[in-house]
Amino acid sequence: MSPRRFGVFAVGLLLCACGAVFHPTLQRDPTELRVDPGKDGFYWARDNEWSEESWAKIKPSTDLRWVKCYPGGFQCGRLLVPLDYNKPDEDSAAIALVRLPASVPTNSSEYLGPILFNPGGPGGSGVDFVLAVGVRFVSVVGSQFDIVGFDPRGVSRSTPRVSFYKTRIERELWAMSDVEELNHSSITVAGSWARNKITGALAVERDRNVLAHINTDHTARDMLRITEAHGREKLQYWGFSYGTVLGSTFAAMFPDKVHRLVIDGVVDVSDDYYTTKWTTNLRDTDNVLQWFFKDCHKAGPENCAFYEPSVKAMNIKLNDLYSSIIRSPVPAQTSGSYGLVDYARLRFTIFRAFYKPFAIWPMLATGLQDLVQGNGTALFNIQDLPRFQCSCDPLEHAFDNEGDVSTAIACNDGDSIPSDLEEAREHYREVLRVSEWGSIWAGIRMRCGGWSTDIPKTQFRGPIVGNTNHPLLLIGNTADPVTPLWAAHKVSSGFPGSVVLSQDSAGHSSISSPSVCTALAVREYFVNGTLPKAGTYCPIVGTPFVPNLDKSTIVPEVDSGSQTQIPFRQVMEGDGELLKALKELAREFRLGTTPLHV
Ligand SMILES: *[C@@H]1O[C@H](CO)[C@@H](O)[C@H](O)[C@H]1NC(C)=O
Ligand SMILES: *[C@@H]1O[C@H](CO)[C@@H](O)[C@H](O)[C@H]1NC(C)=O
Ligand SMILES: *[C@@H]1O[C@H](CO)[C@@H](O)[C@H](O)[C@H]1NC(C)=O
Ligand SMILES: *[C@@H]1O[C@H](CO)[C@@H](O)[C@H](O)[C@H]1NC(C)=O
Secondary structure (H helix, E strand, O other): OOHHHHOOOHHHHHHHHHHOOOOOOOOOOOOOOOEEEOOOOOEEEOOOOOOHHHHHHOOOEOOOOOEEOOOOOOEEEEEEEEOOOOOOOOOEEEEEEEEEOOOOOOOOOOOOEEEEEEOOOOOOOHHHHHHHHHHHHHHHHOOOEEEEEEOOOOOOOOEOOOOOOOOHHHHHHHHHOOOOOOOOOOOHHHHHHHHHHHHHHHHHHOOOOOHHHOOHHHHHHHHHHHHHHOOOOOEEEEEEOHHHHHHHHHHHHOHHHEEEEEEEOOOOHHHHHOOOOOOOOOOOHHHHHHHHHHHHHHHOOOOOOOOOOOHHHHHHHHHHHHHHHHHOOEEEEOOOOEEEEOHHHHHHHHHHHHOOHHHHHHHHHHHHHHHHOOOOHHHHHHOOOOOOOOOOOOOOOOOOOOOHHHHHHHHHHOOOOOOOHHHHHHHHHHHHHHOOOHHHHHHHHHHHHHOOOOOOOOOOOOOOOOOOOOOOEEEEEEEOOOOOHHHHHHHHOOOOOOEEEEEEEEOOOHHHOOOHHHHHHHHHHHHHOOOOOOOOEEOOOOOOOOOOOOHHHOOOOOOOOOOOOOOOOOOOHHHHHHHHHHHHHHHHOOOOOOOOOO
16 A cells, blocks of 8 residues: 555566565564663663664663664664553563653753654654654754654564565555555445455464554553653653544543643544544645645745646646546656556645645645646656665565554554445545545545454543643644644543644644744643643744745734634744754654555
8 A cells, every 4th residue: 555556566576586584573583782881871782883673683671771773872772561461471562762862861950851752653653753853853842851762562663563464575566456546446445445355354364463462552551661661650742643642542541640741633532533433534634735725826936836826726727637637647757766647646645745735835836737737757756755675685674664553553443343345435425525535535444344353442442531640732733634623622622721732834733834833832841841821823934835934024824713823922033943943844754654644
């Protein structure tokens, strides 16, 4: 199902005969990294060589020992936790962690402890996330915190891993016949439904007593263990997207263990996620497309290639483009690969761009306009991933982040759903009533139609409410493509004292647009515990097409309607560094896993 399927496989097939090594759980005997107690009481690897394979050499322990790993001051560790918390004396899991340690000694009064991050999915890698943007979070919250990323159980470098396939090539070949846009042809819904029967059967066939323990309940317990391994009793956390499911579930399970908890891009946890409905996510999505057109229109033809004299004209131009692409897909060739821009790819590319306005919208505008003129290269490039390459070394991709675990978490967490095609069609129609983009979204829930009903659902799955030790901070954007602001208010109502901060932007979660106001509110919350006033409405700086607005033109927009705008203050001279970090964050961040996630 990954966009990599657009690559070229014929050559790969011939070369990959060597790749048939089965190691889903990586149970090889690891050669440990040699470690010495360092001056701060941490442990450091003696040699400076670090590669992805080195993870296997860190010996997991219950007391969380850190070794120096990736360049940039990162430390890595593997924490031993029970695979099944109901049977803590039996098998173990090892949670992979990375952190940027605080700049102050842990025994000083300035040290404020670890903040755990989750980038959504389900199934996203927190290690990848912190490696990519952890340093930006230091700019936001301050260097008195450890910035901690972890791969949730089953994901990437945490073992045992979840894998439905014997080899990478097996997964890749199966993914090739998958289509994300269910309106691609008249049989795509039925075809996807049927595919999921096979995927679900493979998952069970290849399971080695791991799947039953891959769920949000257990990952919440792991977060408590990670906190305790830092010598702390209470959690500090910032979770995005699916990370809001994880964070709110933690808060409901352990209300006394909440010190600071930010959930950003909030999912309708109880009534949509845990019921496997996946129906309310798209309430604001159609609005995001209009936001794209409006921003483009305001930016003018010199800044936005897709510009037309009116928003209506842009809507018409896009619809004409759909019709044209359905009739004749456009071939595209880039330096890395080649393929077709067909209706499915066009739609998927636009949908994915909704998540990241500052990173992608100018490119999207150019890609669409070029496509109107018959050139698909720029649009193809937006989703272009490295061509699938075979590897004969089974360790080389041993810790890749695969989509399998995403299905496992979502389907284990949620209620079992009926497995018949007519019900799947009805769900498809229901999501389409919420948004035209339901034709892409409905495929997520459909994966659970093939999921085994033998896996028990005895873990905690709600209600997602709690009287927490410290109130939660929830954040929602005015036009988030997959986590509507409405859901933040809904989840907030289950947590007394919690506050919803709204950010006036399109895009997925607050970090998709630079807002000094939001960043300062988050910093204030983590450092001092202070919550913004209820009804706080934060402006962003610049627009996706004109990010470098002159400071004098930064006039926070007051939306008509019910929201009150109470910006903390105007952007000031001293905010330069923070603003720079926020702009980088908006460009670099990546939430979830490929290809679809919340
Ligand atoms: C903190 O620990 C370091 C190293 O163990 C020690 O030298 C220092 O005196 C300690 N500082 C405080 C304030 O306890
Ligand atoms: C599906 O595609 C057809 C064109 O083939 C289009 O007319 C129709 O509006 C699309 N339906 C949805 C729900 O997007
Ligand atoms: C298509 O666009 C690309 C830039 O995205 C450009 O390099 C290429 O020359 C164009 N092809 C044609 C045939 O104009
Ligand atoms: C936290 O509170 C202190 C004292 O009230 C204040 O000086 C400081 O600026 C606050 N820090 C942040 C990040 O808001």
